[in-house]
Amino acid sequence: MDRVNRALRRLPVWAVYLMGAVPAVLLLTGALTGGLGVDPVKGLEKELGEWGLRFLIASLAVTPLMRAGLRLIRFRRALGLLGFWYVLAHFTVWITLDMGLIWSQIAGDLVKRPYIIVGFAALLMLIPLALTSSDYALRRLGGQAWRNLHRLAYPAILAGAVHFVMIGKVWTADSLIYLGLVLALLALRLVPRRRPAPLRA
């Protein structure tokens, strides 16, 4: 584990951003060159949303993994922000390419359709987190207030996973796996922290 942690210390954060951008580049070229199949709009929309969920789940795994000895905390902001950008791109594709900017129908969906309401709520909850992701915002808010605010990540990511489960005509295995992961990672936070073992004489 120490070796892994030493290697991770040498990995610059920008490398995580760079790797995180790879799926977006591949999706975009795929969408423009026919690589996403017969229905590129749905393909792009679904993949962007799914990548958003993946990065957000990864950010949620940082703390439990730290308890297991793996130090990923340096990359948590990058993972969270990558998740946010993918979710925002997913939403943008829905508004533009999928809904074709038919605002009356978009507005109707945003208030009438439970799965869209849940997904939109997830996005809304992520916005203040993205806006306060800088060191400057952390200092301005103070550690405790910042931590309290960023607990919004829990309901936001849970809502994102529930949104995915609710979309299909049937519940699909992959969406249920994401939801199970999120629930497991949230449940781990309810496990009381282990105190350091008392010293023995």
Place this chain on the structure above:
Amino acid sequence: MGWKNVLKWSEVTPQALFLNRRQIIAGAGALVATPALARNEWSVEETPNSFEEITSYNNFYEFGYGKEDPAAYAGALTTDPWSVEIGGMVDKPGSYDLADVLKGQTIEERIYRFRCVEAWSMVVPWHGFELSGLLNRVGVQPGAKFVAFETLLRPEEMPGQQGGSFPWPYVEGLRLDEAMHPLTILATGLYDQPMPKQNGAPLRLVVPWKYGFKSIKSIVKITLTDKMPPTTWNILQSNEYGFYANVNPQVDHPRWSQATERPIGGGLFGGRKDTLMFNGYGDHVASLYAGQDLAVDY
């Protein structure tokens, strides 16, 4: 069974239909179209989706939940021999071999709009014959009010039927007047091909004014009955999928609007278009539902 199928598909489908519609149009400049190539009166004017689009993007849950799954996994399906059990309130019940089902029926091209309940759509050049032709041949008994259909149940060739919570086999149904309507066909092919397996080979229903899930695929059983038959999506989610499932922009699916649809084939910037009442077939079928509240009978 002693009988062996020696018919080839080329014998079933008239030669004229092997010509792609676009070739026909291209040739029209050179010579006046012959009557055999005249557009069928039931066909729409829109340009059909490509063979590639129609055969690589569709729902056929017997092969998986994904739109690419039918094309990927339907190859193993055995469609020859094939027989259809026709029974219930008919004069001549029995197990009909496919060639026998087709006997005496005129296969013609029908270019129909296809509107999925998921709010995407295509235009498909089906080959097929009117269901009424078959029903008349087997003799519908007085008192029959509905037609029930059933898809093949063969988990060893249909991986989607292995496990899961779906109540296989897939079942669908029509009211008798809907079944007898000249727009309602049993399709045996599309473009110049016999029906691709992923699209419901060898025999599927096509009811163009209803959402796609009504157009049951790979049919093995047709039953005339006096009771409204159960239908699969209605069993699964009765508040979302009714028996009638007529395309109706005014009655939303509980989870999404049906006012518009995304035509497949438009690429990234294809956008949406307004969904038409009865999928644009209102002139022909609206009278079937006179006096019915279609928000109740969805």
